[in-house]
Amino acid sequence: GENVEQHPSTLSVQEGDSAVIKCTYSDSASNYFPWYKQELGKGPQLIIDIRSNVGEKKDQRIAVTLNKTAKHFSLHITETQPEDSAVYFCAATSMEYGNKLVFGAGTILRVKS
Amino acid sequence: ETGVTQSPTHLIKTRGQQVTLRCSSQSGHNTVSWYQQALGQGPQFIFQYYREEENGRGNFPPRFSGLQFPNYSSELNVNALELDDSALYLCASSRGLSNSPLHFGNGTRLTVT
Numbered sequence: 411g412e413n414v415e416q417h418p419s420t421l422s423v424q425e426g427d428s429a430v431i432k433c434t435y436s437d438s439a440s441n442y443f444p445w446y447k448q449e450l451g452k453g454p455q456l457i458i459d460i461r462s463n464v465g466e467k468k469d470q471r472i473a474v475t476l477n478k479t480a481k482h483f484s485l486h487i488t489e490t491q492p493e494d495s496a497v498y499f500c501a502a503t504s505m506e507y508g509n510k511l512v513f514g515a516g517t518i519l520r521v522k523s
Numbered sequence: 524e525t526g527v528t529q530s531p532t533h534l535i536k537t538r539g540q541q542v543t544l545r546c547s548s549q550s551g552h553n554t555v556s557w558y559q560q561a562l563g564q565g566p567q568f569i570f571q572y573y574r575e576e577e578n579g580r581g582n583f584p585p586r587f588s589g590l591q592f593p594n595y596s597s598e599l600n601v602n603a604l605e606l607d608d609s610a611l612y613l614c615a616s617s618r619g620l621s622n623s624p625l626h627f628g629n630g631t632r633l634t635v636t
């Protein structure tokens with residue numbers, strides 16, 4: 411079945427610096443890759459997603475890149491702000507569960523001001 | 524636009540008991556997915572409901588069951604609770620069955636003692 415690995419598990423950056431979180435997946439049939447942000451006491455919130463026919467997508471300070479050959483995708487946050495501090499999850503679709511999402515273990519991002 | 528709402532927010536049960544968690548989907552969404560999130564981990568797919576029928580199931584035993592109602596709201600039932608069932612249970616709604624974005628509620632925190 412699908413296995414999604416996420417690195418690093420924790421990431422500390424200075425305000426204004428960039429942050430990069432990387433994920434790899436195992437199911438070559440996966441075709442949808444969303445990223446979620448989860449703040450304390452809340453459910454995951456979709457921040458950006460990418461489909462397998464696209465290599466890169468950008469939304470203001472957030473961008474995602476996808477390398478289908480290598481089966482990895484990354485989240486890039488530029489000009490980080492304290493409010494970016496949260497847990498970030500990557501996910502990929504799994505054919506095993508009928509095209510449902512399998513999540514990575516999460517990255518705790520701390521932005522120091 | 525009303526988001527996904529879940530009730531109750533917190534629940535404490537004793538091992539062996541049964542529990543029912545409830546979810547109202549976001550306006551315009553007809554698909555509901557349930558996820559279990561253990562502390563410090565990513566969400567794990569339990570099952571999905573579309574048009575009142577189960578459409579995909581993860582690696583969870585039959586004592587985890589669900590329902591979807593004509594108004595697209597949903598219930599998650601867990602029988603014979605075990606200590607390991609302690610987790611945050613997340614409901615997500617989406618539009619249709621293709622890879623449309625999942626919108627999560629804030630979850631129900633279940634503690635089994």
